Amino acid sequence: MLYLRMNSPFIFGKIAKGNNFTNRAFEMKRLVANFDDKVNTILISPRRWGKSSLVNKSASLFKKEKNKYSVMIDLFNIRDEAQFYSYFAKKVIQETSSKPREWMDTAMSYLKRLSPKVSFPVNMTNDFEITFELRDKAEDFEDILNLPEKIARAKKIEIAVCIDEFQNIANFDQPLLFQKRLRASWQKHQETVYCLYGSQTHMMTTLFERKSMPFYKFGDVMYLSKIDSTYLTEYIVTQFKNTGKKIEPDTAKKITEEVQCQPYYTQQLAHIVWINTDKAVTSEIFERSLTELIEQNAPLYIKDTESLSNTQINFLKMLIESERKDIYAKELIQRYRLGTSGNVTKIRTVLINKEIIHLVNSRYELVDPVFRLWLKNIYFKS
Numbered sequence: 001m002l003y004l005r006m007n008s009p010f011i012f013g014k015i016a017k018g019n020n021f022t023n024r025a026f027e028m029k030r031l032v033a034n035f036d037d038k039v040n041t042i043l044i045s046p047r048r049w050g051k052s053s054l055v056n057k058s059a060s061l062f063k064k065e066k067n068k069y070s071v072m073i074d075l076f077n078i079r080d081e082a083q084f085y086s087y088f089a090k091k092v093i094q095e096t097s098s099k100p101r102e103w104m105d106t107a108m109s110y111l112k113r114l115s116p117k118v119s120f121p122v123n124m125t126n127d128f129e130i131t132f133e134l135r136d137k138a139e140d141f142e143d144i145l146n147l148p149e150k151i152a153r154a155k156k157i158e159i160a161v162c163i164d165e166f167q168n169i170a171n172f173d174q175p176l177l178f179q180k181r182l183r184a185s186w187q188k189h190q191e192t193v194y195c196l197y198g199s200q201t202h203m204m205t206t207l208f209e210r211k212s213m214p215f216y217k218f219g220d221v222m223y224l225s226k227i228d229s230t231y232l233t234e235y236i237v238t239q240f241k242n243t244g245k246k247i248e249p250d251t252a253k254k255i256t257e258e259v260q261c262q263p264y265y266t267q268q269l270a271h272i273v274w275i276n277t278d279k280a281v282t283s284e285i286f287e288r289s290l291t292e293l294i295e296q297n298a299p300l301y302i303k304d305t306e307s308l309s310n311t312q313i314n315f316l317k318m319l320i321e322s323e324r325k326d327i328y329a330k331e332l333i334q335r336y337r338l339g340t341s342g343n344v345t346k347i348r349t350v351l352i353n354k355e356i357i358h359l360v361n362s363r364y365e366l367v368d369p370v371f372r373l374w375l376k377n378i379y380f381k382s
């Protein structure tokens with residue numbers, strides 16, 4: 001007998017595309033309009049809320065029009081400024097050329113002063129590397145940073161440069177100087193528009209909202225929200241239906257509620273429920289899948305808690321159990337042995353910087369909803 005196995009209609013940990021991308025209509029409209037109008041955008045959210053997927057989708061909508069191009073740059077493994085310039089130049093050249101033969105010419109004609117060295121990795125016809133001899137001179141950096149604008153003018157095109165994991169520039173040797181260089185060049189561009197996005201909300205906010213910082217008022221600052229439960233519920237029901245399985249809207253809604261509508265975990269939990277279901281989801285399947293979700297992610301949470309002090313953990317316990325706004329209430333400080341109110345402030349700051357807690361409607365909450373479930377149902381119970 002032929003055994004046909006259907007693939008799961010849910011994805012997580014990858015860019016959400018096609019059928020897997022749901023809603024975000026409002027955000028997409030705003031982002032594409034910014035690209036069209038050359039308004040720079042800064043997009044900020046905690047990890048895994050869907051920044052990369054949203055920008056990816058918006059950039060592909062933008063470049064559907066003639067003479068519009070997008071350059072997607074991911075800083076996740078870029079460690080220093082020199083690496084950034086090489087990668088930036090390479091991506092800009094690659095994405096705006098129609099054929100590999102043009103790469104060398106483009107590099108030579110725009111970046112000649114920097115004696116670019118172009119090399120082709122073995123067995124790769126569609127990739128290349130470019131390195132420079134950078135002196136510590138402003139014009140050297142400017143040549144590279146102005147590259148997209150120069151190409152856009154020469155080719156009469158418009159370019160959206162999208163830079164993911166932007167918070168990583170904090171690890172560069174001189175992050176402030178680097179930001180000044182970027183800003184000085186990019187603010188003059190007219191045919192190129194920038195979208196800078198990343199997590200670590202606290203740090204990103206400092207980079208873009210503090211008056212003393214180079215990127216202050218660089219553009220439209222967008223705080224991405226989670227996806228509304230209604231859309232996620234509909235999405236789950238449809239994905240089940242399209243693969244010949246059945247889930248009640250109420251159960252689908254429960255999936256979104258357990259993970260507080262966080263897009264990544266919604267997909268992960270829906271995936272586990274789907275795998276565990278033959279024909280129709282039962283409440284037993286739902287409960288078992290929720291346990292599996294927590295167990296699958298537990299190793300991460302164990303590691304996270306190991307890096308926290310006892311008082312930091314007590315503070316999280318206080319947040320989860322009391323669900324109160326006033327973190328300085330005397331009886332809470334006593335019950336959870338948090339020391340002084342000065343201590344509470346310190347704990348709060350550390351946990352915000354680590355992106356473990358954040359402020360939602362003037363109440364501190366755990367950023368990761370499943371970490372919260374794990375602490376509540378397993379860690380604090382044992």
Ligand SMILES: Nc1ncnc2c1ncn2[C@@H]1O[C@H](COP(=O)(O)OP(=O)(O)OP(=O)(O)O)[C@@H](O)[C@H]1O
Binds near residue numbers: 021046051198263265
């Ligand atoms: N529009 C969407 N519709 C459905 N699921 C989504 C959507 N956006 C994101 N997701 C889910 O969330 C996951 C994470 O999305 P994405 O990688 O875009 O987030 P991110 O904010 O860039 O994360 P990170 O901070 O880790 O870079 C995706 O793999 C997918 O499961």
Ligand SMILES: [Mg+2]
Binds near residue numbers: 051052053164
């Ligand atoms: Mg991302």
